[in-house]
Amino acid sequence: MYLVYVLLALVAGAIGGAVGGIKVGGEHLGNELAAMMGGAYGVLSAVPGIVVALIILAIF
Numbered sequence: 001m002y003l004v005y006v007l008l009a010l011v012a013g014a015i016g017g018a019v020g021g022i023k024v025g026g027e028h029l030g031n032e033l034a035a036m037m038g039g040a041y042g043v044l045s046a047v048p049g050i051v052v053a054l055i056i057l058a059i060f
Helices: 002-029 031-059
Strands: none
C-alpha cells in the first residue's frame, strides 16, 4: 500500500515540477528544457517528503 503512495508522489511531483518549470523558466530556457528540469527537481522534492510522512504514519 505504501508503494502506491510513493508512486503517486513521483507522478504528482513530476507533473507539478514540469508545470512549474514551464511557468517559471519556459520563456528563457524553452518549454521543453524547463519542463524536463522542473520534472526532475519536482520528483527530488516530493519523494523525501512522502517517505518521511509515511514513516511518521507507520510509527503512530
